[in-house]
Amino acid sequence: MKKNNKSITIYDIAEELKVSPTTVSRALNDHQSISEETTRSVKKVARKMGYRPNSVASNLRKSKTNTIGVIVPLINRPFIASLISGIEDTASQSDYNVIISQSYDSYKKEVATAHSLYSSRVDGLIVSLAMETRKYDHFQAFLENKIPLISVDRIAPELETDCVAIDNHAAGFKATEHLIAMGCRRIAHLGGAQHRNIYRGRQQGYLDALKKHGLPIDERLVVHSKLSMEEGKESTKYLLNLPNPPDGIFSANDSAAVSAIQYAKHNGWHVPQDLAIIGFNDDPISSIIEPQLTTISHPAFDMGKIAAQQILRYQDYGHVVQSQTTVLKTEVIVRASTRRNVTASATHRNSA
Amino acid sequence: MKKNNKSITIYDIAEELKVSPTTVSRALNDHQSISEETTRSVKKVARKMGYRPNSVASNLRKSKTNTIGVIVPLINRPFIASLISGIEDTASQSDYNVIISQSYDSYKKEVATAHSLYSSRVDGLIVSLAMETRKYDHFQAFLENKIPLISVDRIAPELETDCVAIDNHAAGFKATEHLIAMGCRRIAHLGGAQHRNIYRGRQQGYLDALKKHGLPIDERLVVHSKLSMEEGKESTKYLLNLPNPPDGIFSANDSAAVSAIQYAKHNGWHVPQDLAIIGFNDDPISSIIEPQLTTISHPAFDMGKIAAQQILRYQDYGHVVQSQTTVLKTEVIVRASTRRNVTASATHRNSA
DNA sequence: TATTTTTACGCAACCGGTTGCGTAATTTTT
DNA sequence: AAAAATTACGCAACCGGTTGCGTAAAAATA
Numbered sequence: 001m002k003k004n005n006k007s008i009t010i011y012d013i014a015e016e017l018k019v020s021p022t023t024v025s026r027a028l029n030d031h032q033s034i035s036e037e038t039t040r041s042v043k044k045v046a047r048k049m050g051y052r053p054n055s056v057a058s059n060l061r062k063s064k065t066n067t068i069g070v071i072v073p074l075i076n077r078p079f080i081a082s083l084i085s086g087i088e089d090t091a092s093q094s095d096y097n098v099i100i101s102q103s104y105d106s107y108k109k110e111v112a113t114a115h116s117l118y119s120s121r122v123d124g125l126i127v128s129l130a131m132e133t134r135k136y137d138h139f140q141a142f143l144e145n146k147i148p149l150i151s152v153d154r155i156a157p158e159l160e161t162d163c164v165a166i167d168n169h170a171a172g173f174k175a176t177e178h179l180i181a182m183g184c185r186r187i188a189h190l191g192g193a194q195h196r197n198i199y200r201g202r203q204q205g206y207l208d209a210l211k212k213h214g215l216p217i218d219e220r221l222v223v224h225s226k227l228s229m230e231e232g233k234e235s236t237k238y239l240l241n242l243p244n245p246p247d248g249i250f251s252a253n254d255s256a257a258v259s260a261i262q263y264a265k266h267n268g269w270h271v272p273q274d275l276a277i278i279g280f281n282d283d284p285i286s287s288i289i290e291p292q293l294t295t296i297s298h299p300a301f302d303m304g305k306i307a308a309q310q311i312l313r314y315q316d317y318g319h320v321v322q323s324q325t326t327v328l329k330t331e332v333i334v335r336a337s338t339r340r341n342v343t344a345s346a347t348h349r350n351s352a
Numbered sequence: 353m354k355k356n357n358k359s360i361t362i363y364d365i366a367e368e369l370k371v372s373p374t375t376v377s378r379a380l381n382d383h384q385s386i387s388e389e390t391t392r393s394v395k396k397v398a399r400k401m402g403y404r405p406n407s408v409a410s411n412l413r414k415s416k417t418n419t420i421g422v423i424v425p426l427i428n429r430p431f432i433a434s435l436i437s438g439i440e441d442t443a444s445q446s447d448y449n450v451i452i453s454q455s456y457d458s459y460k461k462e463v464a465t466a467h468s469l470y471s472s473r474v475d476g477l478i479v480s481l482a483m484e485t486r487k488y489d490h491f492q493a494f495l496e497n498k499i500p501l502i503s504v505d506r507i508a509p510e511l512e513t514d515c516v517a518i519d520n521h522a523a524g525f526k527a528t529e530h531l532i533a534m535g536c537r538r539i540a541h542l543g544g545a546q547h548r549n550i551y552r553g554r555q556q557g558y559l560d561a562l563k564k565h566g567l568p569i570d571e572r573l574v575v576h577s578k579l580s581m582e583e584g585k586e587s588t589k590y591l592l593n594l595p596n597p598p599d600g601i602f603s604a605n606d607s608a609a610v611s612a613i614q615y616a617k618h619n620g621w622h623v624p625q626d627l628a629i630i631g632f633n634d635d636p637i638s639s640i641i642e643p644q645l646t647t648i649s650h651p652a653f654d655m656g657k658i659a660a661q662q663i664l665r666y667q668d669y670g671h672v673v674q675s676q677t678t679v680l681k682t683e684v685i686v687r688a689s690t691r692r693n694v695t696a697s698a699t700h701r702n703s704a
Numbered sequence: 705t706a707t708t709t710t711t712a713c714g715c716a717a718c719c720g721g722t723t724g725c726g727t728a729a730t731t732t733t734t
Numbered sequence: 735a736a737a738a739a740t741t742a743c744g745c746a747a748c749c750g751g752t753t754g755c756g757t758a759a760a761a762a763t764a
Contacts, residue, residue: 020744020745053720057721061722062723119407373751376751378713390713405750413752
């Protein structure tokens with residue numbers, strides 16, 4: 001009946017029923033050329049024997065794994081978690097599996113992971129680039145072999161793939177204009193590494209908003225870091241100790257913004273009266289901090305869905321050369337950290 | 353040179369070099385029986401041709417995937433993310449891959465995922481059970497085929513595996529004693545489903561601490577929910593509107609505890625003077641809420657490492673029948689949400 | 705120089721499903 | 735009743751590496 005230590009195969013079922021492995025395989029897959037009766041009995045015996053398909057074998061033969069690979073910097077971020085949920089939601093509806101790997105924002109890890117996922121022959125790859133990454137050769141195998149590759153959120157022009165992202169420039173612009181509308185005239189920016197599109201875009205939006213409104217650009221008010229809690233605190237400390245400190249801060253993420261609020265409050269600044277602060281991402285912490293943080297919201301779940309749909313589309317129709325970019329909307333979520341009395345003239349709706 | 357559309361295989365390399373595929377395979381794996389010269393030239397040609405190993409084929413032949421499967425309720429939780437980091441950290445050191453899947457706390461998803469991971473022939477499985485799960489047959493295939501299976505944090509006695517967990521009873525006991533030490537005499541508990549060990553243990557610890565200190569047990573003060581933010585708020589609303597409301601709350605997680613603080617503050621209660629609150633997990637939000645939340649810390653990263661080490665150990669020596677449980681220490685992290693003046697007699701160190 | 709050992713490699717089976725093609729048996733058509 | 739079509743299944747190759755066993759050539763030993 002059941003072999004010594006090895007798991008049950010279709011050969012075991014075939015032997016039991018005195019049919020060929022071919023028939024068993026077809027019966028289990030509801031192939032039309034197998035009679036209903038045979039199909040029923042095969043399935044019955046399979047269940048009785050505790051048969052579990054070996055998808056390694058199946059994948060090899062079919063050269064198809066029904067798997068989407070995902071590389072993200074870190075899963076422990078609300079934005080990323082929502083993104084993944086979106087991917088899984090779409091994938092599971094089409095019976096695709098999702099393999100999630102973290103690059104931990106390390107280039108080396110990203111390279112290793114990309115190679116590993118290629119070796120696993122995933123049917124598509126969705127990637128949000130690591131902070132460190134500046135070369136993109138590790139994705140070459142996917143491109144050469146026409147395996148659908150989609151960049152999400154953290155994208156790079158050097159990597160010629162379909163993209164799903166937000167308009168970071170517009171979002172940075174909106175955020176800054178919001179601070180201006182709230183009466184800020186000396187606005188600082190907590191930014192990230194400028195080789196990463198999301199931070200470059202946000203900062204450019206910030207600069208362009210200042211320009212548009214005729215506000216001077218002061219380079220001392222632009223601080224770059226990894227935007228961790230710790231660095232957010234240090235940056236804020238630096239800013240508030242300037243001879244001419246800012247009256248508003250636009251942070252490129254929520255962690256640093258929350259730290260800014262904490263540091264400011266702790267040192268006697270009133271938020272938003274003395275210092276208005278706006279973040280980015282709409283993480284849960286933004287509505288826990290006091291005052292609650294005004295921020296920019298991402299449609300993370302939708303980004304995941306769209307990216308996965310793109311992959312699935314290519315499964316059926318093959319990869320198209322022309323790469324397309326989907327740009328999703330962001331929104332200013334106004335909360336207490338920027339809500340303050342302003343002169344009538346400074347009040348105006350921020351445009352789309 | 354390179355075939356039409358298909359990816360390069362060892363056969364292509366073999367043909368190019370006029371050697372056998374066997375030699376190529378061995379050379380690529382640094383097999384001793386291949387001359388250094390041949391090895392070098394094989395690797396050189398492999399690189400030049402852009403060869404990428406097909407691990408699907410390799411896995412099939414070797415009946416080994418070098419992969420650890422992980423099933424968790426939801427990756428978007430600080431505790432889980434740390435757990436996974438611990439697993440990946442250990443796994444990657446031994447060249448193992450990690451496949452992460454989410455059950456979304458759904459029994460159905462957990463079953464599907466377990467089957468899928470078994471079909472993928474992972475070399476081991478680490479699972480933290482879904483909230484809904486009450487049957488464990490979906491892990492039978494792993495047990496029968498001696499594939500190492502480790503339960504982490506959310507474990508079940510019905511599932512006879514190695515376990516890595518904390519002593520939830522002791523932690524709940526400590527948490528409650530801490531509130532008592534802070535002068536609370538009417539302590540409520542925000543608990544979770546009692547069929548899940550972590551919530552049952554914490555609640556039992558709570559009850560036993562009350563008993564030990566001669567405090568009456570009032571069933572109206574024990575509220576069960578899924579401990580989401582929303583439910584935490586509802587539960588707190590109910591508690592604070594009781595004719596005889598509590599003066600302390602022990603919440604089985606931080607989300608609900610944070611909601612409790614928010615609701616209490618919003619309704620004119622002073623935390624911790626009127627109401628002391630202690631949470632569980634030491635999530636980042638616990639140090640952002642004001643007052644900062646006293647909570648119980650988990651060694652999540654270590655739990656992941658230990659679980660992965662256990663899996664790796666079995667790879668070399670085979671699965672042992674005797675299942676062992678590793679119990680890790682927890683700690684009370686005292687912050688402002690419980691720090692209040694108490695009478696001298698009530699002050700005492702909480703024991704280990 | 706003859707014999708033994710070592711080196712370096714190839715043959716062919718194998719891992720466990722999948723699939724194009726062929727065919728005996730049964731059913732339908734004329 | 736003979737011919738054509740359909741049904742239900744098996745054969746054998748295949749996916750791409752891996753591995754036990756065998757062996758010719760080179761090196762070491764006698």
